[in-house]
Amino acid sequence: MVKFPEKIPDSLARLLVVFLALVAAGAFVVLVVIPRPMKDVRLQWADDIKREQAKPVRYAGFHVCVECHGEIYEMKKKGYHRDLSCETCHGPAKAHTEDPDKVKPVIPAQRAFCPLCHAYNPSRPRGFPQINPVVHNPLKACASCHNPHDPKPPTTPKDCSACHGEIARTKAVSHHVMLACTTCHEVPRQHKISPRSVKPSKPQTREFCGKCHAKDARDKMAKDAPRVDLSEHGEKYVCWQCHYPHSPEVEN
Amino acid sequence: MNGRRTFLKGLFAFLFSGGLIEGMLNILPAGALAREAPDKGKWYGYGVSVDKCIGCGRCMDACKTENDVPREPFFFRTWVERYILRKHGATTVKTIDPAAEAPPEADFDKSILRSFFVPKLCNQCANPPCVQVCPVGATFQTDDGVVLVNVKTCIGCRYCIQACPYGARYLHPVTRTADKCTFCYHRISKGLLPACVEVCPTQARVFGDLNAQASPMSRFQRMNKIHVLKPALNTEPKVYYAGLDGEVR
Numbered sequence: 001m002v003k004f005p006e007k008i009p010d011s012l013a014r015l016l017v018v019f020l021a022l023v024a025a026g027a028f029v030v031l032v033v034i035p036r037p038m039k040d041v042r043l044q045w046a047d048d049i050k051r052e053q054a055k056p057v058r059y060a061g062f063h064v065c066v067e068c069h070g071e072i073y074e075m076k077k078k079g080y081h082r083d084l085s086c087e088t089c090h091g092p093a094k095a096h097t098e099d100p101d102k103v104k105p106v107i108p109a110q111r112a113f114c115p116l117c118h119a120y121n122p123s124r125p126r127g128f129p130q131i132n133p134v135v136h137n138p139l140k141a142c143a144s145c146h147n148p149h150d151p152k153p154p155t156t157p158k159d160c161s162a163c164h165g166e167i168a169r170t171k172a173v174s175h176h177v178m179l180a181c182t183t184c185h186e187v188p189r190q191h192k193i194s195p196r197s198v199k200p201s202k203p204q205t206r207e208f209c210g211k212c213h214a215k216d217a218r219d220k221m222a223k224d225a226p227r228v229d230l231s232e233h234g235e236k237y238v239c240w241q242c243h244y245p246h247s248p249e250v251e252n
Numbered sequence: 253m254n255g256r257r258t259f260l261k262g263l264f265a266f267l268f269s270g271g272l273i274e275g276m277l278n279i280l281p282a283g284a285l286a287r288e289a290p291d292k293g294k295w296y297g298y299g300v301s302v303d304k305c306i307g308c309g310r311c312m313d314a315c316k317t318e319n320d321v322p323r324e325p326f327f328f329r330t331w332v333e334r335y336i337l338r339k340h341g342a343t344t345v346k347t348i349d350p351a352a353e354a355p356p357e358a359d360f361d362k363s364i365l366r367s368f369f370v371p372k373l374c375n376q377c378a379n380p381p382c383v384q385v386c387p388v389g390a391t392f393q394t395d396d397g398v399v400l401v402n403v404k405t406c407i408g409c410r411y412c413i414q415a416c417p418y419g420a421r422y423l424h425p426v427t428r429t430a431d432k433c434t435f436c437y438h439r440i441s442k443g444l445l446p447a448c449v450e451v452c453p454t455q456a457r458v459f460g461d462l463n464a465q466a467s468p469m470s471r472f473q474r475m476n477k478i479h480v481l482k483p484a485l486n487t488e489p490k491v492y493y494a495g496l497d498g499e500v501r
Binding site for chain 1: 303304305306307308309310314317318319334335336350364367368369389390392394400401402403404405434437438439441442444445447450451452453454455
């Protein structure tokens with residue numbers, strides 16, 4: 001009986017019209033008036049990718065250097081510094097490659113530079129060549145003895161300690177201080193010249209340590225060596241699983 | 253009179269902020285933003301060999317130079333952490349400062365079990381939490397899998413900085429927008445290596461297209477046991493670690 005619209009008060013109906021008009025206006029603005037680049041993130045992203053790609057390059061990459069510095073490039077390729085990029089030491093050189101006469105890369109000749117990589121630091125991986133810059137030939141430029149593009153020790157060192165300083169120092173205050181390195185390692189002469197390609201031997205068996213430490217050991221150095229029963233002691237493991245051979249401590 | 257004018261002005265401004273509304277409509281459910289390696293085209297990845305890093309910091313320096321990262325030692329796109337693990341479980345982690353003098357020997361005593369360096373950078377997650385939380389769609393993932401920040405639309409709200417579980421983002425003090433590693437997007441799209449990979453002296457850092465068959469990157473993946481940081485978060489990082497210690501987070 002009662003007509004439905006009549007139930008809605010006049011004022012409310014008017015408000016509804018205003019509201020709908022507002023929504024329509026809003027939708028119109030959002031969908032039509034605002035330009036797409038302002039609201040479509042995909043367009044904005046494409047834009048940003050272009051901006052990102054247009055950023056200037058400062059490091060040219062080491063392949064570029066070969067063009068004009070072929071000799072140094074070839075020399076470095078064969079030496080210990082083969083994995084170093086030219087710009088690791090000379091800094092960003094893109095500008096230099098574009099105008100080599102005007103822009104010169106830095107030349108890191110000061111002594112503080114090489115120790116960034118070569119100063120002794122116990123967190124560095126074992127075997128990485130390290131020196132103590134305070135005592136290693138102080139006051140002279142590193143480059144006066146080592147060619148930075150083909151670094152190697154300028155003379156063949158006599159002692160193992162030149163390169164294995166840490167091991168030598170450890171052994172010097174250990175129970176094995178009287179044992180020469182060569183008691184346990186056979187060292188080919190070539191090892192001191194190209195240490196990474198010619199490697200010394202290392203003990204392989206339990207019996208090797210047994211030469212001095214077995215109950216019936218007869219080695220001339222074995223006189224003072226404490227004895228263990230090889231058949232039982234340390235079970236099946238090689239001795240250096242538990243005793244560091246360069247500083248054999250007996251901790252308990 | 254005045255009241256009506258301000259009301260209309262406000263209304264107008266509100267309608268024109270439609271960009272914001274539309275932006276909000278674009279906040280997609282998290283799943284829709286994750287990506288999978290495409291069959292075709294590039295899909296960049298990064299490898300780190302922890303046991304090759306010597307902590308020389310050349311990467312940190314080159315990154316700052318190449319990308320205009322502020323020099324202060326707390327803004328980094330890539331950085332190197334030094335871990336010191338002691339007996340009885342105590343671990344200290346510190347970002348290295350290559351300019352500083354050698355560490356005091358006193359740091360190193362018999363209680364140390366192991367010590368090593370861990371290079372860090374943005375993990376360019378395939379399922380990136382930072383992209384999910386951005387209220388204006390300013391951070392996004394490219395088709396080749398690199399997460400970028402659009403400086404034109406970033407409002408500097410720091411939400412993504414909070415959301416990143418790897419601490420890879422910072423607020424750039426000049427632009428006041430979020431900033432982070434882009435794999436040197438401007439370099440890699442020209443076929444160059446990222447600056448940090450270019451200058452690394454020991455090949456502790458490798459980079460390449462994971463879709464390529466023969467590349468240092470796919471070789472790295474083939475030859476090593478690979479881990480990622482915080483795998484439980486399901487962010488699916490594309491920075492892969494070899495020789496990663498369990499203590500590293």
